[in-house]
Structure formats: C-alpha cells, structure tokens
Amino acid sequence: MNWFTKAAMGINRFMYGRYGGDMLSFAIIILYCVLVFIANIAKLPVLSLLALALLIWGIYRVFSKNILRRTRENDWFLRHWNRISSWFRRIAHKFSSLQKQKTLAAKDKAIYKYYKCPKCRNRLRVPRGKGRISIKCPVCGTEFIKKT
Numbered sequence: 051m052n053w054f055t056k057a058a059m060g061i062n063r064f065m066y067g068r069y070g071g072d073m074l075s076f077a078i079i080i081l082y083c084v085l086v087f088i089a090n091i092a093k094l095p096v097l098s099l100l101a102l103a104l105l106i107w108g109i110y111r112v113f114s115k116n117i118l119r120r121t122r123e124n125d126w127f128l129r130h131w132n133r134i135s136s137w138f139r140r141i142a143h144k145f146s147s148l149q150k151q152k153t154l155a156a157k158d159k160a161i162y163k164y165y166k167c168p169k170c171r172n173r174l175r176v177p178r179g180k181g182r183i184s185i186k187c188p189v190c191g192t193e194f195i196k197k198t
C-alpha cells in the first residue's frame with residue numbers, strides 16, 4: 051500500500067458518517083471568493099469578515115454529521131437556485147450596461163463639446179476641434195462665439 055492509498059483511506063475513515071460536499075457548499079465557496087474579491091477592491095473589512103463566516107459555514111456543512119438537515123438545506127438551495135441565479139444574472143447585466151453607458155459617454159465627450167445658450171440656457175452640442183465658431187441656438191436663435 052503506498053502513501054496515497056493510505057491517505058485516501060484515512061480521509062475516507064474521517065469522512066465516514068459526515069455529510070461531504072454538495073451544490074450548496076460549492077455555491078458558498080464561490081460566494082466566498084466573490085465577497086473576498088469585492089471586499090479587497092472596495093476596502094470593506096466588514097465584508098471580508100462576512101466572507102470568512104460564510105467559509106466557516108461551508109466547511110462546517112462538509113464535515114457535519116447531521117446529514118438529514120444538510121440534505122434539506124441543499125434541497126432548499128436547489129429549489130431556489132433558479133431565482134438566485136437569475137438575480138445574479140440581472141446584477142451582472144446591470145453592471146455591464148452601466149459600463150457600456152460609461153464608454154459611450156466618454157466617446158461622446160471626446161467628439162463633442164457642450165455649451166449652454168447664454169440666453170435660454172438650452173444645451174448645445176458642437177463637434178470638437180473646429181476652432182472658434184459661431185454657434186446658433188436652435189431654440190431662441192441667439193448666436194454666440196465659442197472655441198471648440
């Protein structure tokens with residue numbers, strides 16, 4: 051018997067009567083990683099503490115001997131998984147459309163310059179890099195000169 055088989059047998063003996071991994075534990079670990087990532091970026095120590103609590107819960111579930119209860123938790127999780135995943139998808143979608151809006155706004159700013167009409171305060175968009183031009187407000191007809 052080599053050391054690997056011995057170690058595997060030892061783990062087997064230790065895990066005997068214990069619950070082991072399931073989808074909920076897997077999800078907890080993923081959520082832990084996401085929270086740690088966010089906590090590091092946003093510099094939120096409270097969030098990393100919450101992540102640690104999640105990790106401990108996940109590990110506790112794997113080694114728990116209350117198999118019935120753990121199975122029920124996992125069943126509950128699987129029943130609600132669709133709703134949970136669509137919630138995550140919605141957030142991801144919101145985030146990506148926000149990023150798109152930001153890049154569009156940046157592009158717009160690179161191409162156009164915005165001025166307010168001195169008379170009626172109407173917002174006017176003019177192309178950049180045209181030098182000094184006369185701008186005519188389409189609302190009130192006021193003309194004014196600006197550098198673009």
Ligand SMILES: [Zn+2]
Nearest residue numbers: 167170187190
């Ligand atoms: Zn005007």
